[in-house]
Amino acid sequence: MxxxxxxxxxxxxxxxxxxxxxxxxxxxxxxxxxxxxxxxxxxxxxxxxxxxxxxxxxxxxxxxxxxxxxxxxxxxxxxxxxxxxxxxxxxxxxxxxxxxxxxxxxxxxxxxxxxxxxxxxxxxxxxxxxxxxxxxxxxxxxxxxxxxxxxxxxxxxxxxxxxxxxxxxxxxxxxxxxxxxxxxxxxxxxxxxxxxDDHGCDTPKPKDEDKFTEGRKALAKALNNHPVTGRLEDEEGNPYGGLKNYGTNILMNIINEAGGLPTRGFKSGRFDHAAKVSGEAVHELVDKTNKKFGDKAEGKYGHPCHPGCVMACSNIVPYEDTGKAHVSPLEYESAWALGTNLEISDLQDVAELNRLCNDLGLDTIEAGNTLAMLMEGGMIDYGDGPAAIKALKQAYDASSPLGRLVCSGAKVVGETLGVSRIPVVKGQSLPAYDPRAIRGIGVTYATSTMGADHTSGYTIAAEILGVKGKVSDPREIEKAELSRNFQATTAYIDSSGYCVFIAFAILDDDDGFNGMVDTVNGFLGKEIDVAQYGLDVLEMERNFNKAAGFTNKDDRLPEFFHTEQLPPHNVTFDVPPEEIDKVYEDM
Ligand code: SF4
Missing domain, CATH: 3.60.9.10 (Aldehyde ferredoxin oxidoreductase, N-terminal domain)
Structure with missing residues (x-):
């Protein structure tokens, strides 16, 4: 340029x-x-x-x-x-x-x-x-x-x-x-x-077409049959696949039940009104408006975010009074950041905040945590959806200091307003799982090369969702190996083009896992070691961060997670630093 x-x-x-x-x-x-x-x-x-x-x-x-x-x-x-x-x-x-x-x-x-x-x-x-x-x-x-x-x-x-x-x-x-x-x-x-614009271009050709095709079929079968990633309905016409019916926001009620749903700026792990902004609530609203407005209705669940996604976890949230599209998608992370963490339980207010983020070009997780800092700092009341919408709209006005602040992240705004409980790691806001209730994800937040990021090592799959049998009690503190394994596998998946949500099915189904590997190896015409590929990516990222000045002292959660008990289970994050440092001890 x-x-x-x-x-x-x-x-x-x-x-x-x-x-x-x-x-x-x-x-x-x-x-x-x-x-x-x-x-x-x-x-x-x-x-x-x-x-x-x-x-x-x-x-x-x-x-x-x-x-x-x-x-x-x-x-x-x-x-x-x-x-x-x-x-x-x-x-x-x-x-x-x-x-x-x-x-x-x-x-x-x-x-x-x-x-x-x-x-x-x-x-x-x-x-x-x-x-x-x-x-x-x-x-x-x-x-x-x-x-x-x-x-x-x-x-x-x-x-x-x-x-x-x-x-x-x-x-x-x-x-x-x-x-x-x-x-x-x-x-x-x-x-x-x-x-x-791919007009006039061809579909990319795998080097080993047979291996690729066999792998693709095995993976598609595993995805279609798994209760998390699978088809919309079972043989009796009942809702089947969790993601297709309720999207990622199926997690709202689950994490709330587990006592790990960050609420009121990470002050509680449970919110009484969480169900109102859950995936089930969106599903019901779509069904209701489709019935009422027929062909004119635009709400959807089971919507793919890109051509060829068979899991289709996305949605289009409709306006209740017209059935027209309000925002797409409303993900769990956004419904949490712009909803339950702010104690906002009006689904249309949450959808409107999400629509504004989409229009302004904002990360919803960072924007939601920033609004929480405005609430912590006393500039807006918790639970006041219209005030949060008004604050976010300030961003359209180039001359508004509040408009600039509201796009500047939780760390900047928290420090500006004298807040001492700022939920960030390496400057980036925490996502929708309180690490005091679910320790493995806390280890991922602390150590990820990306700052606090759930997708970089989604231990929730093992700790809460019981994929591959419940392999890790969320209250245990020995989580380094679990987090490292998830971080490495995720780095591989993030490179393949696959959505990380295929993990729910392939961790449970060996044929699906092998199929996924075969598509990659068939495409390249060579064998790739999944774990080593991921570890190599992590090592490059870790090296860059070290050269930028990061040390393992940056791999820590904010102090209040160690000192403030989280209701309803009244737990703190007590994974010791030595355990956290094991994740990257040889990098
Ligand atoms: S690619 Fe992933 S995020 Fe996108 S619709 Fe499919 S399952 Fe959802």
Whole structure:
């Protein structure tokens, strides 16, 4: 972007097996100075579709974005669905690397397609709400392009800014690689959108077609049959697959029952009104509005976030009074961050907060925790949905200090308001599982190379959901091995293009696991060691963070988790530092 040029490069041999998170990590590790300012010319913004994106492997269309994070100061990868990964996979692009920074007030977009990579001036795209932006880009470009980019928050270089993606129908910009402030990195390059068009391109060809196809079928069968990831209904017509019927927000009531649902700014593990914003509540609302408004109703569950996702955990939440789409998707993390953690239990208020985040280009987890800091600091009352909506709307006003703050993350706002209980690790807000009630996820939050991040090592699968039998009591404190294993496997899955939710089925079904491995090996035409691949990714990330100045003293939860008891079980986080340090002891 410094000289406004583009060039194509062949994939270097050393990156031959890398894609998705593994490739964004390798490029950032190899090419970005760890101590550089994340919002200046030395940082790079890297986009990489997962290895299998664009192929018919089920649920394999995830897109990774990476760079040095302005929120954590460390390496960052975030991934999402949407249309872009499949588009890039078909074009045959393994990665896009955006480097440099223009000396200009203009705004640009990048357009890629078959043998095409252009930087175009798009000042008219800047400053728009993202619902309007995707509609405009949809009019400007044929063939329903993949679109990712940054919104108002990223264009103002604010730390809660995520990378949005358009949904399959191009009606909602809600497919977010939200975490780590990477929207601000893209904004620092003066780029609003990356538009991809795979018209005229072919489906990528596996090197070993038979192995790939057999693997794909075995994985699809495992996903379809598992009660978490499986089909919508059983043989009797009753709801079957948990994700398809209730989305990730099926977790709301489960985690609440476990006493681990962070409530009122991490002051309790249980919220009396959690059910009102749960996946079951969304399911009922969709059924009700579909019945009432018939063909005009737009609510949905069982909605895929990218072409070819068979688990389809996404949803479209309708307005109750019209049946029209309000927001898509409402995930568990968002319903928690913008709902129960703020003691807001009106589903339409929560949907509206989520819609505003999608429109402004904000990570919902960071935005929700930031609103909690405004509540802790006495600027809004807990439970006041309309006041939270009003505060978030301030972000549209470039001259509003509150508008800037509300997009700047929980750490900045908590410190600004004199709050001593700020739930962050390495500057990034905690997600929707209180680590005092579920210790393994606390070890992941503490040690993840990404700052507090549940997806980087989702021990909840073993600790709460009992996948592969209940292998780990959430109250135990010896969790280093569990967290490390989940972190390594996740790094592999995040590189393959598969959605991490396939883990529910493949951990329970060996045929499904082997099928998944066969698709990757069949595509590459070589055998990959799953655990070693993941560990290699983690090692690069850890090395980058060490060179950026992190030590194991940064692998700790905030003090209040150790000293304040969490009702209803009245527990503290008492995993000792020696156990936490075991996760990365040899890296
Ligand atoms: S399971 Fe859900 S999050 Fe994962 S790829 Fe499918 S729709 Fe997207």
């Amino acid at each position: 410094s000289d406004m040029s583009t060039k194509w490069e062949d994939l270097p041999k050393k990156y031959e097996t890398l894609a998705g998170r593994a490739l964004t990590t390798a490029i950032v590790h190899d090419e970005v100075e760890p101590t550089c300012h994340p919002l200046r010319e030395k940082n790079k913004f890297v986009i990489s579709p997962g290895l299998l994106a664009g192929t018919p492997a089920p649920s394999s269309g995830r897109l990774s974005v990476g760079g040095k994070s302005p929120l954590t100061g460390g390496i960052k990868e975030a991934n999402a669905g949407g249309l872009t990964a499949t588009r890039l996979g078909k074009i045959g692009i393994r990665a896009i690397v955006i480097e440099g920074m223009p000396d200009t007030d203009d705004w640009y977009s990048i357009v890629v397609g078959k043998e095409k990579a252009e930087i175009v001036k798009t000042n008219d795209y800047a400053g728009m709400g993202l619902y309007d932006l995707i509609e405009k880009i949809g009019e400007d470009y044929d063939h329903r392009p993949g679109i990712i980019g940054c919104g108002i928050a990223g264009q103002r270089l604010l730390k809660s800014a995520g990378i949005f993606g358009n949904n399959i129908e191009n009606t909602d910009p809600g497919r977010y690689a939200g975490r780590g402030g990477l929207g601000a990195v893209l904004g620092s390059k003066r780029i609003v959108a990356i538009i991809s």
